[in-house]
Amino acid sequence: MAGTRRLLAVCLPWLPAERLARQSAPKALGALPEPLVLIATDRGRQIIRACCPAAAAEGLHPGLVLADARAVLPGVRVAAHDPAGDAACLDWLADGATRWSPMAAAAPPHGLVIDISGCAHLFGGEASLVADVLTRLHRLGFTASHALAATAAAAMALARFGLTRVSDLPLAALSDQEPVQIALRRAGLKRVGEVAKLPRAAVAARFGEALLAALDALTETAPQPLDPRVAVAEIVAQQRFAQPIATTDAVRATLEKLLLRCAVQMGARGVGGRLFALALYRADGHVAHVAVETAEPQRDSAVLLRLFDERIAALNDPLDPGFGYDLVRLAVPVTHSLDETQLGLEGGQLAETQLAELVDRLTARLGRGRIRRLVRADTHIPEQASFDLPFAASAAMNWPRPAPGEPPARPIRLFDPPQPIEVLAEVPDGPPRRFRWRRQVHDVTAHEGPERIAAEWWRRKDGAGLTRDYWRVEAADGRRFWLFRHGLYDREPGPPRWYLHGLFA
Numbered sequence: 007m008a009g010t011r012r013l014l015a016v017c018l019p020w021l022p023a024e025r026l027a028r029q030s031a032p033k034a035l036g037a038l039p040e041p042l043v044l045i046a047t048d049r050g051r052q053i054i055r056a057c058c059p060a061a062a063a064e065g066l067h068p069g070l071v072l073a074d075a076r077a078v079l080p081g082v083r084v085a086a087h088d089p090a091g092d093a094a095c096l097d098w099l100a101d102g103a104t105r106w107s108p109m110a111a112a113a114p115p116h117g118l119v120i121d122i123s124g125c126a127h128l129f130g131g132e133a134s135l136v137a138d139v140l141t142r143l144h145r146l147g148f149t150a151s152h153a154l155a156a157t158a159a160a161a162m163a164l165a166r167f168g169l170t171r172v173s174d175l176p177l178a179a180l181s182d183q184e185p186v187q188i189a190l191r192r193a194g195l196k197r198v199g200e201v202a203k204l205p206r207a208a209v210a211a212r213f214g215e216a217l218l219a220a221l222d223a224l225t226e227t228a229p230q231p232l233d234p235r236v237a238v239a240e241i242v243a244q245q246r247f248a249q250p251i252a253t254t255d256a257v258r259a260t261l262e263k264l265l266l267r268c269a270v271q272m273g274a275r276g277v278g279g280r281l282f283a284l285a286l287y288r289a290d291g292h293v294a295h296v297a298v299e300t301a302e303p304q305r306d307s308a309v310l311l312r313l314f315d316e317r318i319a320a321l322n323d324p325l326d327p328g329f330g331y332d333l334v335r336l337a338v339p340v341t342h343s344l345d346e347t348q349l350g351l352e353g354g355q356l357a358e359t360q361l362a363e364l365v366d367r368l369t370a371r372l373g374r375g376r377i378r379r380l381v382r383a384d385t386h387i388p389e390q391a392s393f394d395l396p397f398a399a400s401a402a403m404n405w406p407r408p409a410p411g412e413p414p415a416r417p418i419r420l421f422d423p424p425q426p427i428e429v430l431a432e433v434p435d436g437p438p439r440r441f442r443w444r445r446q447v448h449d450v451t452a453h454e455g456p457e458r459i460a461a462e463w464w465r466r467k468d469g470a471g472l473t474r475d476y477w478r479v480e481a482a483d484g485r486r487f488w489l490f491r492h493g494l495y496d497r498e499p500g501p502p503r504w505y506l507h508g509l510f511a
Contacts, residue, residue, distance in 0.1 A: 173199025250330025278303025417508030
């Protein structure tokens with residue numbers, strides 16, 4: 007139910023200007039030295055898009071033309087507005103906000119939303135948690151206001167306007183469209199609470215369903231999903247530190263303990279992890295992420311610790327502890343069922359287990375996309391019957407393995423696209439007797455076929471999607487080829503053509 011949720015909204019009204027100040031003088035955070043406005047060009051005019059508190063105190067505001075602003079405040083500093091940089095900064099802050107709850111998300115343009123339901127007791131209550139959030143943001147150089155509510159829209163609106171009751175919110179909280187606000191004011195309405203008292207049918211008929219949906223979100227009558235910054239995992243282990251740790255040995259020892267705790271949780275559920283995500287929260291707000299994937303479900307802490315060692319050693323950007331990590335969290339967002347490991351006849355691991363461990367180590371060292379394997383697709387079109395995927399991704403699909411037996415009836419590697427050849431064959435459906443490929447003539451001494459492959463039914467119109475007749479042929483020099491005739495005589499449009507699709511080893 008919506009009433010049981012507690013969402014903390016944090017509004018950062020001066021984010022663009024404070025982000026710029028933080029980048030230009032990271033060691034001297036705090037109030038901006040002089041008024042600053044951020045501008046963007048609109049229809050040949052320079053318009054203010056954001057400003058700092060000092061500029062706002064002088065009467066400058068977003069939407070004002072720069073020439074008018076300089077008439078009011080000649081010495082105002084000017085910088086280019088960077089919405090992409092603001093969005094990246096907001097995402098960075100949302101990433102750091104996962105230290106309080108995994109359900110944290112950015113609320114553009116200048117806000118964060120954190121679902122603290124069931125998390126407040128870990129920080130000594132809601133008041134202590136909120137104080138910690140505001141203190142850390144202040145240390146980073148950001149001014150913040152906050153509010154708590156059962157829906158994200160209500161919490162953000164209360165934080166934005168600095169109020170405690172939804173009924174007291176101004177009409178701007180319902181809609182940012184000026185015509186809608188004017189129509190509401192002409193009807194004698196000034197607050198959200200007054201609009202909520204009106205008949206719903208009348209509100210929908212006069213102002214549309216969008217305004218009614220916004221009203222439901224503010225009055226906490228309609229539950230709203232929250233799209234978290236990271237996927238929420240059922241298996242999580244974390245360790246907080248009163249004094250941040252900054253050495254490699256301390257981080258590795260902590261990781262080993264977290265792996266053991268996650269292994270216990272996975273053993274109780276009868277599952278193994280396929281993805282292990284390590285998050286290292288630095289005291290200055292930065293979060294470092296290291297992830298390890300496995301080809302098969304795994305919960306052996308010794309094996310996983312070795313994979314993390316390989317992964318960390320292979321990072322292009324080595325981990326920088328800075329002033330130290332005050333929180334280390336290990337999550338297992340992807341799991342699969344895992345039975346007990348079967349040993350070989352002479353003891354030790356089976357060959358499949360050894361192969362999986364080798365692939366895991368190579369993947370951790372070289373990267374996820376470097377170790378690949380072919381998998382089969384459910385189609386009869388030869389060039390679409392297989393494709394390559396990262397080994398870790400393809401292992402999770404449980405693709406059927408080909409049954410052992412005779413050598414494959416098709417080449418392992420195909421030409422892309424098939425190469426046109428000149429063929430001497432019996433008409434209409436006889437086998438090839440001689441063909442020319444790359445200016446060389448090959449006499450066919452043996453052949454097998456044809457294997458007829460029709461095109462997909464949705465492509466068989468207007469002359470597209472012709473039938474193929476495939477032949478396995480052996481030339482006089484012993485080489486084996488895979489040829490096909492594209493089209494049927496007198497039954498499909500156009501004269502049939504011959505192609506070489508692949509070579510047998």
